[in-house]
Ligand SMILES: Cc1cc2nc3c(=O)[nH]c(=O)nc-3n(C[C@H](O)[C@H](O)[C@H](O)COP(=O)(O)OP(=O)(O)OC[C@H]3O[C@@H](n4cnc5c(N)ncnc54)[C@H](O)[C@@H]3O)c2cc1C
């Protein structure tokens with residue numbers, strides 16, 4: 001603990017960010033870093049509680065009190081080493097994690113929590129700018145080969161851990177670029193893709209091979225199963241060629257809204273819209289023309305994905321942006337009795353700050369159109385009644401809408417991948433695999449493992465990293481009989 005009275009002396013401070021009127025003119029990141037002095041004072045606010053609830057709140061169990069202290073002492077190199085000991089990619093979480101650690105911070109019981117995420121952001125970027133992040137190739141190779149399906153944070157974390165344990169790792173990715181939702185879901189203004197690129201370079205230097213543009217387990221209609229060169233590979237071929245297979249294909253099946261007019265042009269899933277902008281930012285040619293420019297945009301769904309649709313629509317110059325949420329607007333009490341757990345309260349993202357009309361307790365009942373294109377939607381207001389949200393009679397209204405983005409979450413992984421391997425699913429359609437015990441992360445099929453959103457359902461980057469790390473240990477134990485990889 002750097003300064004015993006730090007939490008009494010210093011207020012919580014936020015990272016500086018570009019003015020919202022300026023940042024909506026571009027797609028770059030707009031959040032700065034704490035200065036060294038600010039980071040030291042923010043680190044000094046940590047009370048080094050006997051029981052660090054923040055570490056428990058953090059899915060990768062980052063050793064937060066230790067690096068708070070190291071930053072207070074300006075020992076950035078050791079702070080970076082401590083941070084990397086639990087988190088493969090802190091520069092991702094330091095940018096996009098919703099920071100459940102801060103909700104669990106003991107200070108939050110009656111005041112502002114330690115600025116843990118901002119400190120993590122500063123440490124992670126300092127490590128890169130000082131060139132402390134080096135490839136860590138293994139001292140010896142085991143001769144075992146592991147295939148990983150999916151290159152999101154779960155697949156990447158798993159690949160890095162297994163490569164460092166000496167295994168030959170090949171990551172298969174159906175998209176043309178590596179990164180999963182880090183690449184094609186999360187917009188550049190939250191996470192610039194150069195951060196993903198330099199991690200991939202590190203993984204390659206550690207021995208990981210990447211096969212982008214290869215869809216695993218899918219058959220091309222009429223063509224049968226083709227091999228690597230044509231972009232698909234059969235599950236059986238992977239099982240034959242590798243000693244273990246890790247499925248980390250994410251939860252890509254979006255929740256639909258089956259109401260009249262769903263087929264009208266201009267009604268899209270969020271993930272039909274967001275990746276296009278990431279591709280344009282990446283400089284791709286021939287990106288399909290789906291824009292919010294000059295349109296009344298209605299985003300249906302109040303989570304992260306919906307918020308990213310708001311930010312992207314505003315940057316594209318939408319005429320208006322409205323976001324609907326089915327549930328009631330959460331209260332925001334100063335004291336939230338659910339500490340140290342994740343509280344349900346009103347959250348305003350940077351994209352919301354940039355401008356959107358947010359409307360709660362609303363259900364869309366129909367899309368209206370002209371000439372096959374959506375022009376408006378019909379909705380009704382809801383209230384909590386007898387244990388569920390029910391329509392308020394007479395509250396129906398119509399809203400102009402030229403572009404509707406469905407951002408109501410993801411129900412499960414795409415089944416065809418699990419079916420191709422014959423993997424048993426749980427009641428939600430995720431790959432069935434426990435996380436603990438001797439068969440942790442193992443699916444019902446011998447030598448096939450599962451991690452990330454494909455196993456736990458739609459979640460967070462930090463949970464995907466945790467699962468990738470833990471799954472790597474399980475695979476290492478399966479291949480070698482024991483493992484020195486961290487749990
Ligand atoms: C728009 C959006 C914004 C988000 N914002 C945040 C945020 O701000 N903070 C946060 O913590 N979380 C956020 N999330 C959630 C987070 O991105 C995910 O929880 C996380 O990426 C899951 O990691 P994963 O590795 O399990 O899967 P994914 O990142 O989904 O990666 C899976 C990869 O597997 C590939 N794949 C699937 N099937 C096959 C196949 N058959 N063959 C080959 N490859 C295949 C996919 O193409 C994909 O690249 C967001 C999600 C979305 C959709």
Ligand code: SF4
Pocket residue numbers: 057058059060061062064093094097098099100101102116117120462
């Ligand atoms: S990864 Fe997320 S939960 Fe963990 S310390 Fe960082 S911000 Fe907090």
